Amino acid sequence: MLIDIDLLISYGAVIDETPSIETIFEEGETPKYYYQIVDGRVKLNHVDEDGKELIQSILTTGQSVCELLLFIDEKYPVNAVTLSETKLLRIPKINFFRLINENPDISQDINKFLSERLYQKFIMMQNNASLNPEVRLTGILKYFKSFSNDQSAFSFEVLLTRKQLASITGLRIETVIRTIKKMEAQNIVEIENRKIFY
Structure with missing residues (x-):
């Protein structure tokens, strides 16, 4: 919180x-x-x-x-x-x-939080500039996982639909579906009951 x-x-x-x-x-x-x-x-x-x-x-x-x-x-x-x-x-x-x-300590926490969010946004923008859909999707997954306390592999459930992932990355839904399957084969993500874990 x-x-x-x-x-x-x-x-x-x-x-x-x-x-x-x-x-x-x-x-x-x-x-x-x-x-x-x-x-x-x-x-x-x-x-x-x-x-x-x-x-x-x-x-x-x-x-x-x-x-x-x-x-x-x-x-x-x-x-x-x-x-x-x-x-x-x-x-x-x-x-x-x-x-x-x-409460100056709260002010410092907010500054740190805003700085972290800005940093992750810069990284996400760089990834979204890539023509490689895997780079775009990995970038957005890293961004959302960055707010999670547990950073271990496959600990983060992606609460976004494939359509929402497409909207955020500027990719077509078909490209997202195909790329997520490829990322699963490469052990970058896990899929359980259609849910993506990163």
Whole structure:
């Protein structure tokens, strides 16, 4: 968990229980809250002018949602949509800043978390520039696994569909399916009951 739940509540956070496929915020809105996922999954996406969805990220329990935008004067460049029933902690921006100003250790943790996320995003962008679909998929799997405490082989269950993997990497679904099978044969991933483990 990025910030202790009780600490957030003591600064005025409330828990929102949100159904699946519910919009938390939309592209173009002004960030007004710090959000932290207590339980569930949230996707960050952008829909282009042709109606094609580009998934930027899938966030899970313990992660925060677009917190970096609280520190700059910009609108959300993405939509945040729940992928399952989700419990979210929501705290107003002003209370969030009071919390981090009064708790310097939390501020350092947030800086470290943002730096790690930025580093992984750079690596992911480099991998997505590759023409090799295996490099793209391995890059995205490494990115999502980087948030897991257990880094041992095949310990991370990929909670993304093949379609979502295609959307994140810019590959066709057929290419993702074929490449995942190839990666399984190379012992890079394991597949159990259609679930991918990395």
